[in-house]
Amino acid sequence: xxxxxxxxxxxxxxxxxxxxxxxxxxxxxxxxxxxxxxxxxxxxxxxxxxxxxxxxxxxxxxxxxxxxxxxxxxxxxxxxxxxxxxxxxxxxxxxxxxxxxxxxxxxxxxxxxxxxxxxxxxxxxxxxxxxxxxxxxxxxxxxxxxxxxxxxxxxxxxxxxxxxxxxxxxxxxxxxxxxxxxxxxxxxxxxxxxxxxxxxxxxxxxxxxxxxxxxxxxxxxxxxxxxxxxxxxxxxxxxxxxxx
Numbered sequence: 001x002x003x004x005x006x007x008x009x010x011x012x013x014x015x016x017x018x019x020x021x022x023x024x025x026x027x028x029x030x031x032x033x034x035x036x037x038x039x040x041x042x043x044x045x046x047x048x049x050x051x052x053x054x055x056x057x058x059x060x061x062x063x064x065x066x067x068x069x070x071x072x073x074x075x076x077x078x079x080x081x082x083x084x085x086x087x088x089x090x091x092x093x094x095x096x097x098x099x100x101x102x103x104x105x106x107x108x109x110x111x112x113x114x115x116x117x118x119x120x121x122x123x124x125x126x127x128x129x130x131x132x133x134x135x136x137x138x139x140x141x142x143x144x145x146x147x148x149x150x151x152x153x154x155x156x157x158x159x160x161x162x163x164x165x166x167x168x169x170x171x172x173x174x175x176x177x178x179x180x181x182x183x184x185x186x187x188x189x190x191x192x193x194x195x196x197x198x199x200x201x202x203x204x205x206x207x208x209x210x211x212x213x214x215x216x217x218x219x220x221x222x223x224x225x226x227x228x229x230x231x232x233x234x235x236x237x238x239x240x241x242x243x244x
Contacts, residue, residue: 001031002051002189006068007085008037008060012110016055016085023116024123032192039063043071048232050186051080053123058086058097066100073101079183081122085110137178138223138238140216147171149216154223164215169194174212177226177236186233209234 001024007013017033024031034051036042040062054072056065063071065084072078084102086093094105103125104118135142141150141161147168150161166174176185176193187205194208209226212218218226220239229235 001053002049002192003031003033003053003055004036004042004045004051005033005055006036006039006042006060006065007055007057009057012057012108013037015112016110019112019115020053020055020119023119037061039065039068043068046072046076046078048186050078050180050184050189050233052189053119054080054082056082056084056102058084058088058093066097069097069100069102077183081125083118083122135175135178137181140178140224142171142175142178144171144175149174151217166212166215169196170208170212170215173208174216177212177234181224181236181238184229184232184235188233190233 003020003024005013005016005020007016013035017035020033021031034045036045038061043063056069058065065086069082069084072080072082081103082101084097084105085108086097086105087108088094089107097105104122106115106118134144139152139154141152143150147166149164149166149171151164152161153159172194173190176190187202191205196204209228213226218224218236223239225237225239227235227237
C-alpha cells in the first residue's frame with residue numbers, strides 16, 4: 001500500500017503517517033507513507049509515481065490541495081482515492097472539493113477514530129481491499145488462494161480455461177496491473193506491491209514483466225497489451241473488450 005500525504009504542519013503530519021501505517025499494515029500487507037509539505041513537491045512526484053491513496057491538506061504552500069486535486073483529476077486522469085483534510089468547514093468549500101474529485105472530506109481537527117473509519121470505507125470502495133478470493137477481469141480470473149490465473153477462452157465453446165501458475169511476486173504484480181487497466185503504474189509502485197524493498201536493478205522488474213506478458217498472453221490479439229511508459233512504469237491497456 002503506497003500512500004501520499006500532503007500536510008505542512010509537522011505534528012499533524014507525524015500523526016497522520018502513524019495512523020495510516022497502523023491502519024494499512026496487516027499481516028503480510030505493509031504500507032509506505034510518503035510525506036510532502038508543499039503541493040509542488042507532491043505534483044512533481046505524481047508526474048512519475050503512483051499511489052493507492054492520497055491524503056491532501058487544502059492550505060499548504062506552493063500549490064494548494066484544491067489546485068493539486070484539480071490537476072490530478074483533469075490532467076493526470078488519475079482514479080486514485082483522495083481524502084481531503086482542511087480547517088475549512090463551510091458548505092461551499094466542502095462542495096468545491098467534492099466537485100473537483102475528492103472522494104471524501106474531513107474538517108480539522110481530525111478525530112482519529114473517524115479518520116480510521118473513513119479511510120477503511122474509502123479503500124473498501126476501491127479494488128485494494130476486496131475480500132473475495134477470486135477477482136475477474138474479463139477472461140482473466142485471479143485465484144488468490146493458489147496464486148494462479150485462469151484464462152478463459154475468448155468464445156464460450158465449452159472449452160475449459162487454462163490455468164497459469166505464477167510465483168507470489170508475479171501474481172502480485174499482475175493483480176496490480178489488472179486492477180489499474182488503462183492507467184500507468186509506476187515502477188516503484190509495482191516493486192513495492194510485489195514485496196521488494198529498497199533499490200533493485202532495473203532489469204528485475206523488466207524480467208518479471210517479460211514473463212507475465214508470455215504467461216498471461218498479454219498481446220493485442222488476446223485483447224490486452226502491456227506497454228512500457230518511458231520514465232514512469234507500465235500500463236495494461238484493453239484493445240478489445242477484455243476489461244468489461
